[in-house]
Amino acid sequence: MRLTTKGRYAVTAMLDLALHEGKGPISLADISERQGISLSYLEQLFAKLRRNQLVGSVRGPGGGYQLNRPKAEIDVAEVIDAVNENVDATGCNRRGDCQSGEVCLTHHLWCDLSDQIHTFLSGITLADLVERKDVKEVSIRQESRQSEKMIATDIRAASGL
Amino acid sequence: MRLTTKGRYAVTAMLDLALHEGKGPISLADISERQGISLSYLEQLFAKLRRNQLVGSVRGPGGGYQLNRPKAEIDVAEVIDAVNENVDATGCNRRGDCQSGEVCLTHHLWCDLSDQIHTFLSGITLADLVERKDVKEVSIRQESRQSEKMIATDIRAASGL
DNA sequence: TAAAGGCTGACTAATTTAGTAGGATAAATA
DNA sequence: TATTTATCCTACTAAATTAGTCAGCCTTTA
Ligand code: FES
Ligand code: FES
Numbered sequence: 001m002r003l004t005t006k007g008r009y010a011v012t013a014m015l016d017l018a019l020h021e022g023k024g025p026i027s028l029a030d031i032s033e034r035q036g037i038s039l040s041y042l043e044q045l046f047a048k049l050r051r052n053q054l055v056g057s058v059r060g061p062g063g064g065y066q067l068n069r070p071k072a073e074i075d076v077a078e079v080i081d082a083v084n085e086n087v088d089a090t091g092c093n094r095r096g097d098c099q100s101g102e103v104c105l106t107h108h109l110w111c112d113l114s115d116q117i118h119t120f121l122s123g124i125t126l127a128d129l130v131e132r133k134d135v136k137e138v139s140i141r142q143e144s145r146q147s148e149k150m151i152a153t154d155i156r157a158a159s160g161l
Numbered sequence: 162m163r164l165t166t167k168g169r170y171a172v173t174a175m176l177d178l179a180l181h182e183g184k185g186p187i188s189l190a191d192i193s194e195r196q197g198i199s200l201s202y203l204e205q206l207f208a209k210l211r212r213n214q215l216v217g218s219v220r221g222p223g224g225g226y227q228l229n230r231p232k233a234e235i236d237v238a239e240v241i242d243a244v245n246e247n248v249d250a251t252g253c254n255r256r257g258d259c260q261s262g263e264v265c266l267t268h269h270l271w272c273d274l275s276d277q278i279h280t281f282l283s284g285i286t287l288a289d290l291v292e293r294k295d296v297k298e299v300s301i302r303q304e305s306r307q308s309e310k311m312i313a314t315d316i317r318a319a320s321g322l
Numbered sequence: 323t324a325a326a327g328g329c330t331g332a333c334t335a336a337t338t339t340a341g342t343a344g345g346a347t348a349a350a351t352a
Numbered sequence: 353t354a355t356t357t358a359t360c361c362t363a364c365t366a367a368a369t370t371a372g373t374c375a376g377c378c379t380t381t382a
Contacts, residue, residue: 001164003250003274004339012267027358036260041341047360060349061357076270089164099197102302106173108295109237109285113164116281120274134269141263165370188327202372204329211329221380222326 025064186225
């Protein structure tokens with residue numbers, strides 16, 4: 001089992017989409033800036049999210065990505081799964097054969113742990129996250145940061161740079 | 162966060178010690194054979210377990226390792242921790258600073274998940290595992306395998322090979 | 323004194339992560 | 353129609369980690 005920035009990035013980006021739902025397609029450049037994730041890396045992650053039918057894309061200017069389903073119907077476990085981070089703690093993919101074809105001493109322990117984690121993560125949807133106080137706070141901070149930057153670039157543009 | 166064979170091996174080996182408690186020091190060669198783990202790799206893992214005071218060692222012939230505490234007072238989380246696999250799912254080690262010094266969108270989600278996992282793993286002791294039916298069954302299988310092998314080598318020795 | 327076993331450090335192949343680089347394609351707009 | 357904006361796609365990379373191997377030294381018991 002592993003849970004690294006890859007899975008965290010994927011969930012963060014999907015949550016960003018959920019937060020800006022209804023404003024039309026969101027470009028990866030926007031997400032990259034707001035969430036501090038490399039644009040090229042996001043492209044790779046969204047390729048997988050798209051293949052797993054979690055998001056849809058619109059190409060060309062004004063294009064971007066949108067959730068393919070209502071945010072209340074996308075859970076965190078799915079998102080992590082889509083980018084190939086499996087939250088399975090066993091060494092045998094639950095097959096029970098990691099000790100030369102037979103079940104090892106601790107197999108059931110890891111199965112229990114996997115169930116625990118999966119139950120937790122699949123019980124949380126993007127809609128749940130959007131409603132959380134801490135998420136709202138961070139989101140507000142990110143929005144104001146972004147508009148500050150936009151104003152700064154506007155000034156620079158207006159002054160002829 | 163990651164949970165790979167490293168942590169699984171450590172828990173398996175510690176459980177093997179717990180299962181054979183009271184029979185004096187257990188050699189890594191025995192554990193290696195019973196659990197199918199490379200001897201040299203076990204040595205590396207036990208160096209860490211010893212540094213973390215989880216096991217004690219006896220050198221020389223008849224030597225080996227023993228639990229340093231009653232098996233009811235050693236929990237799975239400790240063992241995994243001892244071999245440097247941290248079960249923390251955040252990207253910031255709970256500091257809340259992974260987005261250029263500030264808290265990211267999903268920080269609290271990963272904190273909750275980490276708590277969940279830690280609570281689960283620290284609630285299970287080696288004594289708990291020893292009592293489990295599935296562990297007992299696998300242990301019995303491993304014992305009989307081992308004695309079969311010993312008989313086989315005895316025969317070979319007796320026949321002058 | 324030889325063997326059993328712990329102890330140590332250096333090395334390694336393979337894999338994965340977290341990207342970068344460079345370009346191709348599609349759609350909107352000027 | 354040309355330019356711009358964006359997705360899409362492939363290939364490459366440095367760094368880290370895993371799961372070991374190898375060689376040899378140190379202790380203790382028989
Ligand atoms: S983890 Fe499933 S058999 Fe070992
Ligand atoms: S995971 Fe803690 S701040 Fe992002």
